[in-house]
Amino acid sequence: MTEHPLSGGAPPESLVRSANRQAADWLLRIQASPEDVDLPEQLAQWLNEHESHPKAYAKAQRAWALAGGLAPRAAPAAAEARALPVSAQTRPRQRHRLAWLSSAAAAVLIALGAYQHWLPGADxxxxxxxxxxxxxxxxxxxxxxxxxxxxxxxxxxxxxxxxxxxxxxxxxxxxxxxxxxxxxxxxxxxxxxxxxxxxxxxxxxxxxxxxxxxxxxxxxxxxxxxxxxxxxxxxxxxxxxxxxxxxxIAPWRNGRLAVNGQSVAEVVREIDRYLPGTVLMPNDELGQRKVTGLYDIDQPEQALRSVLQPWSARLRQLAPYIYVVEEK
The missing domain is CATH 2.60.120.1440 (Jelly Rolls)
Structure with missing residues (x-):
């Protein structure tokens, strides 16, 4: 587990907020896809990337427990998942959607913790x-x-x-x-x-x-x-x-975001800054695809939909201030 390579010590406030958002993404993946046998290893890798990640994930788990009244669902070990019959591994689409919706309650609390806009020392x-x-x-x-x-x-x-x-x-x-x-x-x-x-x-x-x-x-x-x-x-x-x-140079002064060959994940993260809430993006493959364009950040929801449209993905609002990127 490493310190932030640019700060050389305690993680900066912006890094903590980013870790909280990523923790929300991971919890959403676990809740939506408990049958995914690759998730435990991927989650463990993310947890070990930085000292702020385990703290952020523990916070997300506590938020889930408070919101749902249940302990957070853990991703199954690979051997356990393979031992399940096919009927038990396959979830109906409706249940899958319900898993996403139930995660919204936890995500709301996580978002409130991840986005503290008040900085006491700011002029x-x-x-x-x-x-x-x-x-x-x-x-x-x-x-x-x-x-x-x-x-x-x-x-x-x-x-x-x-x-x-x-x-x-x-x-x-x-x-x-x-x-x-x-x-x-x-x-x-x-x-x-x-x-x-x-x-x-x-x-x-x-x-x-x-x-x-x-x-x-x-x-x-x-x-x-x-x-x-x-x-x-x-x-x-x-x-x-x-x-x-x-x-x-600084096109945001005119309400624009200029993008040239950036990843979908980077662009979604940037536009997310203009939304009063948070956008969760569980799909890594979609996030790695490249985007070029000019987007209206005064209309951030529409801008996000424009970014996602070429990839047959959509922006779904789960609850007030909580959005998730889904493939159609």
């Missing part, structure tokens, strides 16, 4: 589906995306912002004697005056530069200089630079 924050622009004391502007939060600390020798969650677009007032620093997970971005986006999440952090240039300090103490049209993503596999056009 500025947005709710789910909200975007907001704030002007700082030096005249700089910060535009916050959905479910994002920052702290601001201005001193004589510098201006310091920490992105606690989500993503933000900065238009920084030039002042060479007072550098503007943005901390976002594993990276620190330094500028004197420019326009750029910074985002942070469970997989790392990214920077996209619209105007001017920035310096990005990495966990290994290396520094990368980015100019207008450059982007950089730092994750567990390293640092990745790529060019972007102007319309590809």
């Amino acid at each position: 500025y924050r947005t709710g789910v589906g909200e975007r907001k622009t704030v002007e700082l004391a030096d005249g700089s502007q910060v535009q916050l995306d959905t479910d994002s939060a920052v702290t601001v600390r201005f001193e004589v020798g510098g201006r310091h912002v920490e992105l606690l969650r989500g993503q933000a677009f900065f238009k920084v007032t030039h002042n060479a004697s007072r550098p503007f620093l943005v901390d976002a997970g594993p990276i620190t971005v330094t500028v004197t005056g420019t326009a750029f986006e910074v985002g942070t999440g469970p997989d790392g952090a990214h920077v996209e530069v619209a105007q001017g240039s920035v310096q990005v300090a990495m966990p290994d103490a290396s520094v990368e200089v980015l100019k207008a049209g450059d982007s950089l993503r730092a994750d567990a596999s390293g640092m990745h630079k790529a060019p972007l056009t102007a319309v590809q």
Whole structure:
């Protein structure tokens, strides 16, 4: 079991939230497909991937027990499943649907625990589906995306912002004697005056530069200089630079999500940020398929359906704030 490769210690808040969501996915799989003989091994592998996973799964199990009044159903061992007669291994479609629906009660509680939008230390924050622009004391502007939060600390020798969650677009007032620093997970971005986006999440952090240039300090103490049209993503596999056009930089400012060859799971996770609830996606094979397109995040449910439609999958609402991706 490993620590988060970018934080080097306790998992960041965004990673904990991601683990809670994945735990909900796993519990839903167990409840919906108890006859699947591969699930125990797959679940064990996920539990061992990070120290936050067993805690998140235990929380999901407690939520299920409270919601259903029953102990959570365990996935059968492979030998036990093979010993069952075919009639016992095969569930009628109606029962399968009922298993999904009964999981909704647990998922509601899990979602409430996974999405704590209030951050006590934040100076500025947005709710789910909200975007907001704030002007700082030096005249700089910060535009916050959905479910994002920052702290601001201005001193004589510098201006310091920490992105606690989500993503933000900065238009920084030039002042060479007072550098503007943005901390976002594993990276620190330094500028004197420019326009750029910074985002942070469970997989790392990214920077996209619209105007001017920035310096990005990495966990290994290396520094990368980015100019207008450059982007950089730092994750567990390293640092990745790529060019972007102007319309590809922070398109969420105009209510759009631009996707180019990302996996369905990644896109669903991103659009999920704009929904007041959570989307569960038990199908790994579907999640690995690739998507390219431009989606309207001001209409997140419709955007999700547009992502899923080419793959003959659908978005189903099990309960208020609980959605699940199903193959038709």
